[in-house]
Amino acid sequence: MASKPLKTSNAGASAHNISIKDRLSGWGQQHQLVAVETLMKLLTKPLGSAMTWLVIAISLTLPGAMWMTLDNLSQLSNRFQASGSMNVYLQPGLNENDAQALLREIRTRDHVAAASYISATQALAEFRDSSGLGDALDLLPENPLPGVIVVEPDLGAPQNDVKGLADTLKTDGRVDDVELDAAWLDRLHALLALSERIVWVLGALLALAIVLVVGNTIRLSIASRVDEIRVIKLVGATNAWVRRPFLYTGLWFGLVGGLLSWVLLVVGWLLVSGPVEDLARLYGSEFELQPLGAGAALVLLLGAMLLGWIGSWWSVFRHLHQIEP
Amino acid sequence: MSMVRFEGVTKRYSDGRSGSKEALSQVDFELAKGEFAFLTGHSGAGKSTLLKLMMQMERPSKGQVYVDGVSLNTMKASQVPYLRRKIGVVFQNHQLLFDRTVFDNVALPLLIAGYQPAEAARRVRAALDSVGLLGFEHRNPIELSGGEQQRVGIARAVVNKPKLLLADEPTGNLDPELSEEIMNLFLRFQQVGVTVLIATHDIALIERMGHRRLVLDHGRLYEHSTQHASSAGDDHGL
Ligand SMILES: Nc1ncnc2c1ncn2[C@@H]1O[C@H](COP(=O)(O)OP(=O)(O)OP(=O)(O)O)[C@@H](O)[C@H]1O
Ligand SMILES: [Mg+2]
Numbered sequence: 001m002a003s004k005p006l007k008t009s010n011a012g013a014s015a016h017n018i019s020i021k022d023r024l025s026g027w028g029q030q031h032q033l034v035a036v037e038t039l040m041k042l043l044t045k046p047l048g049s050a051m052t053w054l055v056i057a058i059s060l061t062l063p064g065a066m067w068m069t070l071d072n073l074s075q076l077s078n079r080f081q082a083s084g085s086m087n088v089y090l091q092p093g094l095n096e097n098d099a100q101a102l103l104r105e106i107r108t109r110d111h112v113a114a115a116s117y118i119s120a121t122q123a124l125a126e127f128r129d130s131s132g133l134g135d136a137l138d139l140l141p142e143n144p145l146p147g148v149i150v151v152e153p154d155l156g157a158p159q160n161d162v163k164g165l166a167d168t169l170k171t172d173g174r175v176d177d178v179e180l181d182a183a184w185l186d187r188l189h190a191l192l193a194l195s196e197r198i199v200w201v202l203g204a205l206l207a208l209a210i211v212l213v214v215g216n217t218i219r220l221s222i223a224s225r226v227d228e229i230r231v232i233k234l235v236g237a238t239n240a241w242v243r244r245p246f247l248y249t250g251l252w253f254g255l256v257g258g259l260l261s262w263v264l265l266v267v268g269w270l271l272v273s274g275p276v277e278d279l280a281r282l283y284g285s286e287f288e289l290q291p292l293g294a295g296a297a298l299v300l301l302l303g304a305m306l307l308g309w310i311g312s313w314w315s316v317f318r319h320l321h322q323i324e325p
Numbered sequence: 326m327s328m329v330r331f332e333g334v335t336k337r338y339s340d341g342r343s344g345s346k347e348a349l350s351q352v353d354f355e356l357a358k359g360e361f362a363f364l365t366g367h368s369g370a371g372k373s374t375l376l377k378l379m380m381q382m383e384r385p386s387k388g389q390v391y392v393d394g395v396s397l398n399t400m401k402a403s404q405v406p407y408l409r410r411k412i413g414v415v416f417q418n419h420q421l422l423f424d425r426t427v428f429d430n431v432a433l434p435l436l437i438a439g440y441q442p443a444e445a446a447r448r449v450r451a452a453l454d455s456v457g458l459l460g461f462e463h464r465n466p467i468e469l470s471g472g473e474q475q476r477v478g479i480a481r482a483v484v485n486k487p488k489l490l491l492a493d494e495p496t497g498n499l500d501p502e503l504s505e506e507i508m509n510l511f512l513r514f515q516q517v518g519v520t521v522l523i524a525t526h527d528i529a530l531i532e533r534m535g536h537r538r539l540v541l542d543h544g545r546l547y548e549h550s551t552q553h554a555s556s557a558g559d560d561h562g563l
Contacts, residue, residue: 025441027439029441029442030436030439227422228422228424230420231420231421231422231433232433232437233406233409234380234382234409234414234420235409235410235414235433235434235437235481235485236406236407236409236410236434236437236438236485237406237437238403238406238437239403239406241406241437324382325380325382
């Protein structure tokens, strides 16, 4: 060994002069390396982390499926909306010309698909036919029925706009009352809003569960690597350097869990969409169950990664600082 | 300027039951830049503690420690990693990682410092060469003998070309011949400007090599005045 050439000839002075550029690219490479290494570790030893993946996947699938259902239901409820027409009762004694003018006005309004006028006389005639009261009605001193304009809102016009239309018509001096048969629809919407709230609460709770599960998994992983952490801190690793693999691991947990959950949602959709369409056809509807959109899937994945990252961050912050050489 | 300076350093470990006891008492000393010194003393005298204080692995109960002109007492926690990168350290227990190869163990300080992989690989091989373990890169340290593991630890300590090299019992597991070669390796580092402090029990070796000698006795530090320098110079090998 003594005969070996001197390997230490430029020690000391040059030791710490690494250029900024090298440092930066070294830093980038380090990130890449850690990202790939941690992912490989997870994928080559799936048994150790499979439980965590599944918990994440299930925690995401539950609110995801509920969200998908609600999304479909609210689309469906919008169609119901379209079938509801509106009865505009005119002031008694409004003359024919004013009624026709109002009809033309209404036809030019937004969200109005069609409008037809039924005069008081017509209404009485119809009533006479349908009620079978016949001549009895002739005993009345005057026609008790008002004229009516029946308004068909646009297909797919938003609920609020249709209501707004009804409200403006109500304030018109020529109009006595507007009847919008939407009480059941209001109830449905209220129910949907409530369910949506429940999904959010449930989602928040399950998100918390994901954070805790990832946090706990990372805590165990930190505990099993205490010696290693001591050594790398001793040779000059910063806290950021020590944290990095754990944070990436959390990120990958989220990603894999999110992907699994997405697969579960797609499988669920495949299983359910056929029967739902059959059912819809029985009711004469063209309704099709919509799958999770690309945007929603992306939100699912990114959200899962974020949660995994938060979980590991939380764990790393609680436990890593206590480990000092 | 000095590389290391202790001013009235006392280190007290609080050990639950019998109150606290002093591992180091009022230690004052200075190591000049580029100096080579030995640290001796009985077991439990405080040698490891002294080295740990320089690494910021322990903090003094009293007094000031300066490394490379910087006071460690006022050093921010975020700066500690950069202090440690200036110091190469060989531990009493080798502190190798058994989940990776010899190469990866030695490369660790370089990766942490942000070296390019190619440059790091070059330096790792040079460091392994200097401890005579060139063919061992891909072995797992667990398969190596105690002495070989110790040399891997030494390679890791010198790979980053530190300004200060601390070694705690670096030749504990080595035969006399290998011990001397390792000491010569440390000497070569000193000759290119590295400050070296070696804690060891190996009095015979110290006597042969000469050099400054600090002695710890129950936490008190003495300068060993009578230097049996004699024929030490011949053994430097350079
Ligand atoms: N973490 C600790 N907590 C409490 N006491 C400690 C701790 N570390 C060391 N000591 C005590 O401090 C004293 C000095 O220990 P130190 O390890 O510095 O001795 P040393 O000179 O390195 O001994 P050796 O030659 O056996 O390695 C000893 O009495 C030891 O018991
Ligand atoms: Mg010791």
